[in-house]
Amino acid sequence: MKKEARYLVPGDYMADPSVHVFNGKVYIYPSHDWESGVPENDNGDHFNMKDYHVFSTDDVMHGEVTDHGVVLRVEDVPWAGRQLWDCDVAFKDGKYYMYFPMKDRNDVFHMGVAISDRPEGPFTPQPDPIKGSYSIDPAVFRDDDGSYYMYFGGIWGGQLQRYRDNKAVEHPSLPEGDEPALPGRVVRLADDMLEFAEEPKPVVVVDADGKPLTASDPHRFFEASWMHKYNGKYYFSYSTGDTHFLCYATGDNPYGPFTYQGVILTPVVGWTTHHSIVEYKGKWYLFHHDCVPSNGKTWLRSLKVVELEYDADGKIITIDGGAE
Numbered sequence: 001m002k003k004e005a006r007y008l009v010p011g012d013y014m015a016d017p018s019v020h021v022f023n024g025k026v027y028i029y030p031s032h033d034w035e036s037g038v039p040e041n042d043n044g045d046h047f048n049m050k051d052y053h054v055f056s057t058d059d060v061m062h063g064e065v066t067d068h069g070v071v072l073r074v075e076d077v078p079w080a081g082r083q084l085w086d087c088d089v090a091f092k093d094g095k096y097y098m099y100f101p102m103k104d105r106n107d108v109f110h111m112g113v114a115i116s117d118r119p120e121g122p123f124t125p126q127p128d129p130i131k132g133s134y135s136i137d138p139a140v141f142r143d144d145d146g147s148y149y150m151y152f153g154g155i156w157g158g159q160l161q162r163y164r165d166n167k168a169v170e171h172p173s174l175p176e177g178d179e180p181a182l183p184g185r186v187v188r189l190a191d192d193m194l195e196f197a198e199e200p201k202p203v204v205v206v207d208a209d210g211k212p213l214t215a216s217d218p219h220r221f222f223e224a225s226w227m228h229k230y231n232g233k234y235y236f237s238y239s240t241g242d243t244h245f246l247c248y249a250t251g252d253n254p255y256g257p258f259t260y261q262g263v264i265l266t267p268v269v270g271w272t273t274h275h276s277i278v279e280y281k282g283k284w285y286l287f288h289h290d291c292v293p294s295n296g297k298t299w300l301r302s303l304k305v306v307e308l309e310y311d312a313d314g315k316i317i318t319i320d321g322g323a324e
Contacts, residue, residue, distance in 0.1 A: 054067075060305055091119070135158050153185045201255055210257075235248050246264040246288065271301075
């Protein structure tokens with residue numbers, strides 16, 4: 001379905017939006033694409049990604065979008081190496097917790113935590129990354145019982161293939177063909193929101209027969225996890241990366257398994273997209289990005305939003321991403 005979409009920050013290149021409703025407003029937490037002058041590669045080195053901004057609005061499709069400025073920089077983080085990729089923010093007991101992936105000085109991704117008294121920041125980072133953390137794309141979900149879960153993981157530049165059973169391996173590899181696809185991860189957060197409360201677990205996406213999607217399936221997980229609930233069901237959504245879909249699967253608990261349901265967004269113009277799904281004022285919205293405004297220049301990305309709809313059975317109606 002072709003729907004009206006809106007570019008949210010036309011004056012800058014922002015991507016990977018994580019979106020939440022705090023204090024009656026929509027807050028957008030994106031990554032920030034800067035040209036680095038490095039040739040394009042799968043590690044994302046052509047994007048400098050040296051800081052985060054926060055944006056807010058009270059009218060998603062037509063209202064003013066406020067830029068609250070830079071809220072965290074690479075140089076603010078004591079353990080920093082480089083590259084602030086996709087982040088997310090959660091609220092608990094009067095504090096806002098920003099979870100961010102960053103490469104340490106050995107070029108290995110870990111998850112950091114930064115804290116603020118306000119949703120618009122600025123955020124003050126903790127001195128060390130979360131113990132046992134790895135890979136990229138944290139998405140934090142608050143369940144109805146008050147528990148918080150982080151979904152994370154990304155293949156290739158996201159380094160997920162370097163780990164098995166939460167331990168780094170000497171020889172990274174990816175499954176192939178009819179082997180089960182490499183899954184993302186989910187972990188419950190500790191009460192203080194600063195550590196993992198358990199060992200991360202695989203997020204398995206299965207077909208209608210209960211079999212895990214294979215590595216060759218164009219709808220298998222690649223990166224960009226998101227979790228939301230609709231009519232009591234858990235909707236796990238994700239990017240398929242090199243096949244350029246946003247897909248979703250549903251389950252009965254935060255750990256899954258999740259049964260594959262379909263495509264949310266067909267391919268956009270540009271590299272792999274990234275998204276979040278949020279309800280605001282009785283409507284559902286899909287936030288994502290594409291590369292149309294940059295005219296393909298190193299695939300610099302721009303934030304978009306489009307209204308999301310469900311059918312009577314709770315199926316998400318597929319949106320046309322615009323790529324030919």
